[in-house]
Amino acid sequence: MGIAVSHWPLARAVAAAGQIGVVSGTGIDSVFVRRLQDHGVDGELGAVLERFPSQHVVEQVLARFARARRSSAARYRNIAMPSHRSSRVAVELTVLASFAEVALAKLGHTGTVGLNLLTKIQLPTVPSLYGAMLAGVDVVLMGAGIPAHVPGILDRLARGDVVETPLAITGPAPRSGAPVLRFDPAWLATPTPPRRPAFFGIVSSHVLATALTRRASGTVEGFVVERAVAGGHNAPPRGPLVLDDRGQPVYGPRDEVDLEAMRDLGVPFYLAGGVTTPEHVRGALDAGAAGVQVGTLFAYCRESGMDPRLRADVVAAAQCGGVEVTTSTRASSTGYPFKVASVAGTLSDGAVYAHRERVCDLGYLREAYVTADGAIGYRCPAEPVQSYLAKGGSPEETVGRVCLCNALMATAGLGQLRRGRTAEPPIVTSGDEVADIVRLAGADSSYGAADVIAHLGRDLPTAT
Template identity: 40%
Template sequence: MNRSIIQGGMGIYISSPHLANTCSRAGVLGTVSCTGAERVLVHLLQLGDIGGHYRRALSHFPFPEITERILAKYFIEGGKPVDQDFKEVPLFSMRPRRDLIELAIAASFVLVWLAKEGHDGPISVNYLEKLQIGHIYHLTGAALAGVDFVTMGAGLTLQIPGVLDAIVSGGNPSYRVYVEGSTRGNETISFNPREFLGEKFPRELKRPGFLPIVSTDVLAKLMVAKLPSGSIQGFVIELPTAGGHNAPPRRKGVFDETGQPVYGEKDEVAFNVLRDLGIPFWVGGSFASPEGLARAQALGAVGIQAGSIFALWTHSIVQR
């Protein structure tokens, strides 16, 4: 991936399909946030799906019977009354309900499909690793929509390449989920897309590139050592001033006069180590300017990841 700027994944619907689509058309790697995608889709359908964009995307979902069930349950023509509560979405568990799995697959498909609509530029999808249970379903939906990259952080993402490989080859993805208080420490959740969705599920899909988000060269080096060659197509290195789910300082309990944690020498990234890995990388955290881009490239990066500057752009949902 040779684009020098990545528009980062932000929040629930801040990195919307429209923002990612617009960025990709402009030569940036557009990233659509699909964290909580099932809730975003349900919310928008109950608001009447202004412009019909989400119903249009659902019409391209390759399992029309699922589309029909979702629309019958959640779509409200003209939008719900102001004093009416939104219908609730079930919570994920280690044995999710069938309708929740359908909704997760369809929702990630829809958001990625809209981000890719009308152009041939690359689109990445962003999830938070620590929201673990839904990954095998959401990534199935994103892959069905032809997503080009998966960008993930907020946890150690060593399991993601295997999940992607299983989904695109017609296999059965699984994920080890950390269970607090469990004597075993984790439980495994598995999924058979072909059994669940039927014979119409493709036997082969395009394998998205994987761009893990890390905060240190140590973690990048660890991932390269533990994963098979070719698992990672690039790293996003988020420095302490990057917005979002930042790694805490290695030195605990030290704060400045405003109460913010203090990062020190142990938190500095050894860019020479990153360069030696031979894998492209982008740098995030106060690099969102022409000078910042040049500074990142001087460190050996392909370019930068930027978030806040795109959140404040006129094409962002924040500005509407």
């Protein structure tokens, strides 16, 4: 669900309705401080922050970011980009931001709340997990890579142990070895270690699910099986890459999920991708799934974190049959295919893309590499081209790349202002079945999370 689209109001609404409400943890530190600059601290957030175990961290963050409201003509104050040299203050901010997001999602009900992180974004992972655990997160869901190390990290955090993970480096490792990312729960003066949440791996095939089951450093309590029609990042096709006449990757029989093999693992699994009708839900359950994961329908509901004007534009376009979704092999700097919806005024428009000046000031998708002098540097093919080339990157890698960090922040209404008060343009990612949102849009072209749940569960037996 990108950055802050699946935010705490949506997760709270879904969890309160008896389902698993999931918050996105991607870029949560930047999301948190930008919200503070826009809105300050209201009663609910204030009550949540009072429960954080290290009040000096709260005081420092509020003093820096919540003292005055940002005007609509002012830029956001950024935080430092993540690196293996990030200060303890930066790490503590990530813990606090993750804690607040999950704690807000859990207010007012006894339902289940999860946290979704991308394995590819390594640097904030452990502090994000710990903050969520301090808030009582029930489930952690991770994909975009093979998160075999994460179950063991959850075990260590639940014991209050120090966590050390080697920094993933693209290309040759430094002679002295990869730097170690160290996180010590004692920094937060937590009175007792938090409860370990369940861990769900997000996979694209039974092969990956089997590998994760065997290689995981701890127990895996479930899987989310994402098919290629899902929005956001997709797994690449297995085998040689073949593109269709629109430049999209072609998926074949080898990419079909063997549901019998999934059942044989003996671990609950949820089907994701293209789930927009009651028939899809019934089919998943009949195939042995424990349930489904739904993204696109919730992304356009009233409780979602998508900018309301952008959300209304997509719904209106869908009602006219004017939203096309393509799978781009170039947009994401991760190298994974990425779904892009064609929406006017967004980076799906070639003119908008060409007009945007390349800037890299959030840095979540940067990769670590060894510089010519043996140091550790960071680069991203979506950063300014000359900067990327100076860091040893190839020009071919820069073609068509989108700064997803800034674009997805803009999609959530948190975009930065640039020179001339130009706003960062957003990007909309959706599943292939985005047109199905018209089934739910009422007379005012809107619908709520409860409407999605009622629609999808229409044919299911009610509890007695």
